[in-house]
Amino acid sequence: MFDNKEYSVVQFTEDKMIKVREMIARYPEGKQKSALLPLLHLAQETFGGWLSVETMDYVASLLKLNPIEVYEVATFYSMYNLKPVGKFVFEVCQTGPCMVKGSDDIIAYIKQKLNIGVGETTADGLFTLKAVECLGACGYAPMMQLGKHYKEHLTREKVDAIIEECRGKAVRLVSAD
Amino acid sequence: MLRVIFKKQMGIKLLLEKDKIENIRTYEVYRREGGYRSVEKAFKMSPSDIVEEVKKSGLRGRGGAGFPTGMKWSFLAKPEGVPRYLVCNADESEPGTFKDRYLMEYIPHLLIEGLIVSSYALGSNRTYIYIRGEYAWIVDILEQAIAEANANGWLGKNILGSGFDCQIYVQRGAGAYICGEETALLESLEGKRGNPRIKPPFPAVKGLWDCPTVVNNVETLAAVVPVLNMGGEAYAKIGVGRSTGTKLISACGNINKPGVYEIDMTISVEEFIYSDEYCGGIANGKRLKACIPGGSSVPILPANLLLKTAKGETRYMNYESLAEGGFATGSMMGSGGFIVLDEDQCVVKHTLTLAHFYRHESCGQCSPCREGTLWMDKILKNIETGKGKMSDIDLLWDVQRRIEGNTICPLGDAAAWPVAAAIRHFRDEFEWHITHAEEAQTRNFGLAHYADPLEVTASA
Ligand SMILES: Cc1cc2nc3c(=O)[nH]c(=O)nc-3n(C[C@H](O)[C@H](O)[C@H](O)COP(=O)(O)O)c2cc1C
Ligand code: SF4
Ligand code: FES
Numbered sequence: 359m360f361d362n363k364e365y366s367v368v369q370f371t372e373d374k375m376i377k378v379r380e381m382i383a384r385y386p387e388g389k390q391k392s393a394l395l396p397l398l399h400l401a402q403e404t405f406g407g408w409l410s411v412e413t414m415d416y417v418a419s420l421l422k423l424n425p426i427e428v429y430e431v432a433t434f435y436s437m438y439n440l441k442p443v444g445k446f447v448f449e450v451c452q453t454g455p456c457m458v459k460g461s462d463d464i465i466a467y468i469k470q471k472l473n474i475g476v477g478e479t480t481a482d483g484l485f486t487l488k489a490v491e492c493l494g495a496c497g498y499a500p501m502m503q504l505g506k507h508y509k510e511h512l513t514r515e516k517v518d519a520i521i522e523e524c525r526g527k528a529v530r531l532v533s534a535d
Numbered sequence: 536m537l538r539v540i541f542k543k544q545m546g547i548k549l550l551l552e553k554d555k556i557e558n559i560r561t562y563e564v565y566r567r568e569g570g571y572r573s574v575e576k577a578f579k580m581s582p583s584d585i586v587e588e589v590k591k592s593g594l595r596g597r598g599g600a601g602f603p604t605g606m607k608w609s610f611l612a613k614p615e616g617v618p619r620y621l622v623c624n625a626d627e628s629e630p631g632t633f634k635d636r637y638l639m640e641y642i643p644h645l646l647i648e649g650l651i652v653s654s655y656a657l658g659s660n661r662t663y664i665y666i667r668g669e670y671a672w673i674v675d676i677l678e679q680a681i682a683e684a685n686a687n688g689w690l691g692k693n694i695l696g697s698g699f700d701c702q703i704y705v706q707r708g709a710g711a712y713i714c715g716e717e718t719a720l721l722e723s724l725e726g727k728r729g730n731p732r733i734k735p736p737f738p739a740v741k742g743l744w745d746c747p748t749v750v751n752n753v754e755t756l757a758a759v760v761p762v763l764n765m766g767g768e769a770y771a772k773i774g775v776g777r778s779t780g781t782k783l784i785s786a787c788g789n790i791n792k793p794g795v796y797e798i799d800m801t802i803s804v805e806e807f808i809y810s811d812e813y814c815g816g817i818a819n820g821k822r823l824k825a826c827i828p829g830g831s832s833v834p835i836l837p838a839n840l841l842l843k844t845a846k847g848e849t850r851y852m853n854y855e856s857l858a859e860g861g862f863a864t865g866s867m868m869g870s871g872g873f874i875v876l877d878e879d880q881c882v883v884k885h886t887l888t889l890a891h892f893y894r895h896e897s898c899g900q901c902s903p904c905r906e907g908t909l910w911m912d913k914i915l916k917n918i919e920t921g922k923g924k925m926s927d928i929d930l931l932w933d934v935q936r937r938i939e940g941n942t943i944c945p946l947g948d949a950a951a952w953p954v955a956a957a958i959r960h961f962r963d964e965f966e967w968h969i970t971h972a973e974e975a976q977t978r979n980f981g982l983a984h985y986a987d988p989l990e991v992t993a994s995a
Contacts, residue, residue, distance in 0.1 A: 384704040386618070386661070389744055394726035395709050399668070427726075434728040434898075435709035437668045453630045454831065454888040455787045455874050491712070491892045492630040492831075493669050496872070497785060497793035506671040 368405055368416045378420060390421050394431055397421065398438055407447075408439035436490070444479040444486035445531075446524040449503040450512075452489045455496035464500045464512050465489055471521065484528055485521075546812070547773055549761040549781045550754070551797040554641045560676065562683035565644040571689055573763035577652045578697040585656035589759060591767030593779035598624055598715075598752030599830065599870045601854050604759075610739040611657055612747040620748045621659035622724065623650060623756055625666040626708060626715035630831035630892060631872025634783035635753035637795040639666075639673050642757075643680035647703065649756040651689055652763055654701045657749055661702055664753075665720050668709040677705050712896035716944050717750040719898065730898050731944035754783050754871075774800040778853035782871055784813075788826075789877035791815035800853035804828070805842045807852050808875065821877035824982050825961075828857055829869025831889050832949035834956030835882065836866050837985035847991035862956070878982035883968050886957040887915040893950035904947040907938035911954055918965060921972035928965050932958055961985070 370378060378397065385392040397417050398409060405413045409432050418425045432438045448468060452461050465487070469475060472485050479486040495501045498510035509520055558564040565571075577585055590605025611619060623646070627635040639646055646664075654662045666674060681703050684690045692700045706724055708714050714723045718732035721743050742748020758780060762770045771779045778800040787793045790808065792815035798807065807813045808823065817823050823838045843850055845864040850856050854868045876885060894908040914931045917923045935951040942948070958965060964980040 384661075384706075386744070389725070391726035392706075392724060395668075395723065396707060399707060399709065421726075430728055431726065435668070435711050437710035452888065453892050454827075454885045455631055457888050458788055458876060458880050458885065491895055492628060494627050494633045494636050494667065496631050496633055496787035496874070497795070498633075499787065499793075503669055 368410075368412050370400075370404065374400065374404060382421075391423060391427070394421060394423070394428065395435070398428070398432060402438060406442065407445070408442050442479075445484050445528060446504065447486045447488060448520075449488045449490045449493075451491065451493045451495065451499070451501055451503075453492040453496075455492070456499040456501065459499035461500040464502070464514075464517065467514050467517055471517065484524065546797070546802065547781060547799045548797050549765075549770075549773075550638065550645065550757055550783060551642075551795070554637075559642055560644075560680075562644060562680070562687060565642070566687070570644050571648055573648060573760045574651050574655075574689055575695070576763055577655055578695050578699070582656045582658060585652065585763065588767040589656070589762055592762040592770040593767075593777060594755065594758055594762055594770070595777070595779075595854065596752055597754035597758065597782065597871070599629065599832070601868060604751065604755055607739070607751070608657060608749060610737070611749055612740045613658070614747070618660065618746050619658045620743045620746055621650070621654050621657050621662045622717075622720065622743060622748060622750045623662070623664040623753055624715060624717065624720060624750050625664050625670070625753045626712075626720060627670075627753070627870075628667055628712040628715050628896075629870045629872055630889065631787060631827060631874040632785055632830045632870040633787075634785040634795050634871055636670060636673065637785070638753055638757055638783065639670075639677060643676050644684070645757045645760060646677070646753055647680050647684050647689075649759040650703055651684070651694070651701060653749075653751070653756050653759050654703075655694075655697075655699050659749075660700050661704065663724060663743075664703065664705045665714070665724055666705060666707055667714075668707045671707070674705050674707055681705070711898075712892075713898045713944075713946060716946060719944070720750060721748065728898070730900050731946075733943055775851070775853055776855055778855060778868075782852075782868070784852070784871045784873050786814050786873040786875065788873075788875035789818045789821060789880065790875045791818050798852055800851065802852050803842075804850045804852055804857075807873075814873075814875065817875070817877050819877075821879065822982055822986060823875065824878045824880060824985050825876045825882060827866070827872070827874040827953070828852075829867045830872035831874070831892065832952060833867040833869040834862060834865070834952055835886075835960065836864075836956070837960050839986055839989050840864050840960070841866075843989070845989065845991070847989075862952070863959075866956070879979055881919075881979045882957055882961040882964050883915065883919050886954060887912070887919050889953045890915050890950070893946070897946060897950070898944075901942040901947065903938045903941040904950065907934050907947070908950050910934045911950070915954075918968050919975075921968070921976050923969045923972070925966070925969055927969070928958060928962065 381393045381396045382390045414428045415425050418428045476489045500512045501510040586608045594604045595601040711729045713719045714729040716731050719729040723729040738748040781797050781799050785795050796813050809816045826841045827835045844859045857868045859865045890911040894912040897904045897908045899905045935954045938947045939951040968975045
């Protein structure tokens with residue numbers, strides 16, 4: 359799950375900068391543009407779960423790129439969010455193998471339970487629902503991605519439990535502040 | 536009900552032989568079980584001898600196209616003073632395919648071992664694993680394995696005193712099926728949009744940062760380990776004909792035991808589906824209707840053509856037999872993503888989800904692919920939701936034909952084939968959706984005649 363702490367300026371901490379330098383060192387001299395995808399992932403995790411123009415410009419400056427080179431990339435790949443999303447993003451796979459195992463039902467259930475449509479976020483900003491394409495878990499269908507991990511063999515009961523777990527985490531995050 | 540007794544003999548395992556051993560994910564256990572022997576052996580050989588062994592093994596690329604790996608390696612250009620690169624394709628995004636994930640998740644060191652040997656054979660000092668962005672937790676597993684390999688002297692400078700330096704890096708993609716296509720992958724690895732390049736030049740001459748590059752699938756590179764350990768000739772004796780060695784199959788859909796299976800390519804499709812060692816039969820006692828045997832891009836086959844070829848011969852789980860009959864009556868091994876549909880599944884709806892997938896994944900560079908995938912998705916959606924016209928079926932056929940062969944990369948073909956095969960074999964189901972538009976919203980066409988034995992004609 360992405361870092362939910364409030365940040366006032368878009369700037370990596372010194373800890374994260376160590377990681378950034380280590381990422382850039384994976385490529386030969388002068389090929390630092392290759393670090394763009396990994397850096398965008400790191401930036402998205404760090405700065406609220408999505409890529410604002412400010413964030414993208416910051417990444418461009420770190421890699422000495424024109425901002426447009428970053429926008430081009432950020433808009434191409436489906437994992438980069440160009441708009442704010444909920445704290446927990448349910449990405450339910452809807453492709454054939456998951457469909458034959460009931461992904462439609464799971465999506466319908468989540469819609470009803472959270473009272474949102476696909477692509478929408480709950481009013482409290484906690485949950486976003488997305489219908490996505492094959493995630494490489496076809497044998498463990500129906501399934502969804504939640505942050506860094508997969509939730510597989512979904513049933514309505516499992517969805518209930520996942521939602522409860524997320525709500526619990528959200529409460530802990532707030533009280534930790 | 537089909538009940539067949541299969542020979543009770545476990546198939547040969549070369550990749551997943553040890554996947555169930557506790558903690559095989561860790562270096563200690565992997566090494567104790569004989570891991571990294573192939574690296575020791577490799578450094579006693581010359582790089583060109585290793586390429587020879589791989590050639591002799593008959594190993595074919597496991598990413599989908601089945602191109603002979605040794606031959607691909609021998610095409611790698613070797614200009615003086617220019618670095619060469621090996622890139623491992625772990626993008627695995629073809630619907631139905633989840634075998635590379637299994638290998639990386641459970642026996643990561645097998646891939647690392649294969650990468651070290653292959654890097655040495657090809658002269659790659661910096662080797663990259665390009666992994667689909669969604670496999671985020673597997674990045675940690677691989678990086679852990681790489682750190683362990685470094686700590687134990689299998690990576691880094693002057694490995695085992697050989698004078699060869701090598702480092703492996705994991706690069707995460709960010710959600711784009713097209714980045715599995717090798718030139719799109721290289722673009723992405725260079726920090727750009729995943730737009731496939733026009734070939735030639737081929738990566739073997741001009742690949743990553745314009746340097747000679749080999750791109751191979753995860754399973755292909757892992758298979759280099761048994762090839763070296765047992766020798767190319769011995770590896771080539773497993774399997775049949777040009778389908779040598781073993782193949783990982785990820786099985787999903789309406790079967791009792793979905794999962795990843797290693798097969799030697801001599802078993803029949805029927806055995807694979809019904810034997811308890813593999814899929815364990817169709818779930819809930821239902822009957823088999825159709826199957827896409829090699830990932831979403833390969834032609835779907837009705838049950839009768841799946842289990843037997845049009846000539847009435849048993850169909851086997853190998854490259855040649857699955858392709859027997861060409862596109863008219865056969866399919867392909869592809870990436871090994873085996874999708875099984877039971878009698879309750881709707882071929883129109885299933886094809887629609889695939890068309891939707893390709894529409895979403897088209898990079899948009901070529902108009903036949905960009906527009907064609909959009910149209911196929913729209914037309915199929917109409918037919919599925921009861922708004923189709925009879926002429927839509929011919930229109931659909933026409934659209935897919937205009938994509939095939941007219942694009943920069945094979946994604947266009949990959950989008951066209953599933954639609955073409957669905958119409959070819961299930962035309963009456965499509966027609967029924969149109970003539971019975973209302974009924975089709977409440978029930979499925981069912982098994983119909985798709986499992987009936989076919990009349991075998993001498994000319995077939
Ligand atoms: C649209 C498209 C997607 C592909 N996706 C993958 C993939 O996810 N993994 C893979 O290994 N090969 C994929 N390929 C095939 C690669 O282009 C390339 O042939 C392969 O990585 C070569 O490795 P191999 O010879 O070891 O199979 C894809 C090809 C196309 C056209
Ligand atoms: S065929 Fe499709 S995916 Fe491939 S380059 Fe053309 S538009 Fe892009
Ligand atoms: S189809 Fe859903 S994970 Fe592959």
